[in-house]
Amino acid sequence: MPPASVAGRPSILEPMSVAQFPLERFYSVIPAGGVGSRLWPLSRADAPKFLHDLTGSGQTLLKDTWDRLAPLSGDQRIMVVTGRAHRAAVEAQLPGLADVNVVLESEPRDSTAAIGLAAAILERREPGVIIGSFAADHVISGEALFRQAVAQAFAAAEAGYIATIGITPTEPAVGFGYIECGAPLEIEGAEHAEAVSSFVEKPDLETAKAYLAGGKHLWNAGMFIARADELLAEIARNKPELHAGLVELAEAWDDPATRGPAVDRIWPKLEKIAIDYSVAEPAAAAGRLAVIRGHFAWDDVGDFASLAKLNTAGRSGELAILGENARVLADASSGIVVSRSNRVISLIGVHDIVVVDTPDALLVTTSEHAQRVKAVVDALRLGGSNDVL
Amino acid sequence: MPPASVAGRPSILEPMSVAQFPLERFYSVIPAGGVGSRLWPLSRADAPKFLHDLTGSGQTLLKDTWDRLAPLSGDQRIMVVTGRAHRAAVEAQLPGLADVNVVLESEPRDSTAAIGLAAAILERREPGVIIGSFAADHVISGEALFRQAVAQAFAAAEAGYIATIGITPTEPAVGFGYIECGAPLEIEGAEHAEAVSSFVEKPDLETAKAYLAGGKHLWNAGMFIARADELLAEIARNKPELHAGLVELAEAWDDPATRGPAVDRIWPKLEKIAIDYSVAEPAAAAGRLAVIRGHFAWDDVGDFASLAKLNTAGRSGELAILGENARVLADASSGIVVSRSNRVISLIGVHDIVVVDTPDALLVTTSEHAQRVKAVVDALRLGGSNDVL
Known part of the structure; x- marks a missing residue:
């Protein structure tokens, strides 16, 4: 569905700058961190969401992400x-991944540390580099529209902005954060860039409906495109200690003799904070954040309701079956079955059901309660059932 | 709940003949045949219903049945x-079972063949024996009331009747057949015996409600108590060829040299017919069937709805968990979980759910659809999935 057209702004249908791919000076960054607790027992500490095929594409979300970014930056970048x-x-998933492009965290320190370290390492290696950070476990379709949006964001980044890509809503979703668009920015090569008025946390349904009708709110997909030095400068302004740690780490990174000790000394002390808070919100407040409207289909596959919807193309009443060797016999049932065992699974008369079958754990719930899976994971952890987490 | 009192008949609360246990000349017969397809994937061809603990008693239904009958006939009988x-x-379940009391079927030929063969063998060994046949896979509580009912049925059998025990309904069940009571029979030692007007197939809910209100209808629990010779005579009247086969088999039975050939020759050709049709209905029509009202709790555990009810004592909103090593984490869920694996099972917000988890097959349905499990089993058989049947 095309977005409501907004008076006075260029439409997606008008001619726009044609970008050359791969984008010069561009580097892709994939933070591959979160476990995806709401997708337990499919996602586990040792098999996080990005290592699963959640779309039936035949490959993991991480590999899908790689394939989507390779044309933008080149696969060596x-x-x-x-x-x-x-x-x-x-x-194993990314045979093309160069050794120098693997950044290993000794423990998770949230997205500012992950993306900030990548920015600091890359800026040191290649001053003036422009990085684009994209989650390893989101699902996107409409690759050409995605590339167009990244090219616009890239142009905004060249112009000194920290750029993000917001997704044009297709429904009043309550599971996503929103970006409120402000004035057009008139950036060369980024005709569609707009300022960001504010970031908004997950809304209630009424508010989400108003956002959808208003045409000014986009889904926050966690995509950030910026000059590495501008990104680091923003971190420095808002979290100077964290910035100092990242720079110190980056200086030690490319020498095997100094990297290990630096990681041991610095990494565990870095502040855990999402990049939304350390960079995006303050940059928006200061007028340094640009947003590009993305018109491609996007989902963060945050829970099994989302996974079911994705795999039934939103048609309720259908049953999605995920699993290479699934043996499912269903009668008058809808929802989703994820089969990671070779057992016969029989469903009779269950609707909007979520059945996730793995060798050591089984989940049965409904789409309506999909968000509550995280609470179960917490309860299992408290109960000492770490063997299945 | 005591039964509605019926004018002109002795109440269960009035004095009655006191039977001496074990009953003289009495032999218990346990046909242990049916798989219990509606309890798939718990019940299997190689692990039929009677070999499961469905009540949390710690032993199989077969052993429960044995323990219930041993005081009535003695465990050697x-x-x-x-x-x-x-x-x-x-x-293995019944270490007290004597070799001569094991009758093995080469293939299932329904209940007339099974019970009729037992009757013919026992009548030949001990002319005038009175047999009582009780399913191996029903659940009964109220043992003293059960024994009282059997003693009354035994007295009716001594008087030449084929006797059955009908269960006084406690609700308008649509899953059972019913027995309609007729006139009192005035049998010594069987003060409560009544003639049977008719057998009725599973009714609809309205009819079942009328039965419950009327007080003349009992649940057919498939219990038959009769002189073996009277039972055989009834089979002979209605199914003479089947009777001839059973008598011929029984004559060959106790000689190892003749049993095998006779079984091979005769058993596969015996008519498959339930004893309800070959014996009970014609005997009722001819006035030769007596019924005793059983006031004990009884269930045939015909499906998972019944199993759930049994294990939650009928309290809706509760979750029953069956399985010795069950690891179940449930949040706002009701129904039943049967765990036959050691997997963690998590339920969130599912109501009246039925989850049956076995090493090679999983069933997810609701109490409402429990009767449809048999259709799934049929579909699996047609689809060649015999490995899980």
Whole structure:
């Protein structure tokens, strides 16, 4: 569905700058961190969401992300920031990933540390580099529209902005944060860039409906495109200690003799804070944040309701089945079955059901309660059932 | 709940004949045959319903049945008719079962063949024996009331009747057949015996409500108590060929040299017919059937709805959990979980749910659809999934 057209602004249908790919001076960064607790028992500490095929594409979300970014930056210019425990799995998924582009976290310190370290390392190696950070576990379709949006964001970044890509809402979603668009920015090569008035946390349904009708609010997809030095400067302004740690780490990074000790000394002390708070919100307040409207389909696959919707193309009454060797016999049932065992799964007369079958844990819930899965994971942890987390 | 009192008949609360246990000349027969398809994937061809603990008693329904009958007939006088495939399991469950009391079917031929063969063998060994046949996989509580009812049925059998025990309904059940009571029979020692007007198939809800209100209809629990010779005579009247086969088999039975060939020759050709049709209905029509009102709690555990009810004592909103090593984490859920694996099972916000978790098959349905499990089993068989049946 095309967005409501906004008076006085260029429409997506009008001619626009044609970008050359790969984008010069561009580097992709993939922070591959979160476990995806709401997708338990599919997602686990040792098998996080980005290592799963959640779309039936035949490959993991991480590999999908890689394939989407390779044309933008070239595959020698994609950096992955991930946990030490996932190194082998990530490298197996991404045979093209160069050693120098693997940044391993000794423990998770949230997205400012992950993306900020990548920015600091890359800026040191290649001053003036422009980075684009994209989650490892989101689902996107409409690759050409995605590339167009990144090219516009890239142009805004060249102009000194920190740029983000907001997704044009197609429904009044309550599971996403929103970006409120402000005035057009008139940036060369980024005709559609607008200022950001504010970031808004997940709204209630009434508010989400108003956002959808108003045409000024976009979904926050966590995509950030900026000159590495501008991004670091923004961190420095808002979180100077964190910035100092990142710069110190980056200086030690490319020498094997100094990296390990620096990581051990600095990383565990870095402040845990999402980049939305350390960079995006203050940059928006200071007029340094630009947003590009993305018209491609996007989902963060935040829970099983989202996964079900994604795999039934939103048609209620259908049953989605995920799993290579799934043996599912369903009668008058809808929702989603995720099969990670070779067991026969039989459903009779259950609607909007969520059944996730793994060798050591089974989840049965409904789309309506999909958000509550995280609470179950917390309860299992408290109860000492770490063997299945 | 005591039954509605019926004018002109002795109440259960009035003095009655006091039986001496074990009952003289009495032999218990346990046909242990049916798989219990509606309890798939718990019940299987190689693990039928009677080999499961469905009540949390800590032992199988078969052993519960044995323990219930041993005081009535003595444990040396209990015959079990079962499939060859179940011999080892049955003998392991019933260490007191004498070799001569094991009757093995080469293939299932329904209840007339099973009970009729037991009757013919026992009549030949002990002319004038009175047998009582009780399913291996029903659940009964109120043992003293059960024994009282059997003693009354025994007295009716001594008087030449084929006797059955009907269960006084406690609700308008649509899952059972009903027995309509007729006139009192005035049998010595069986003060409560009544003639049977008719057998009625499973009714609809309105009819079941009328039965409950009327006080003349009892649940058919498939219990038959009769002189073996009277039972055989009834079969002979209605199914002479089947009777001839049973008598011929019984004559060959106790000689190892003749049993095998006779079984091979005769058993596969015996008519498959339930004893309700070959014996009970015609005997009722001819005035030869007596019924005793049983006031004990009884259930045939015909499906998972019944199993759930049994294990929550009928309290809706509760979640029953069956399984020795069950690891179930449930939030705002009701129904039943049967765990036959050691997996963690998590339920969130699912009501009247039925989850049956076994190593090679999983069932998810609701109490409402519990009767449809059999159709799934049929579909799996047609689809060639015999490995999980």
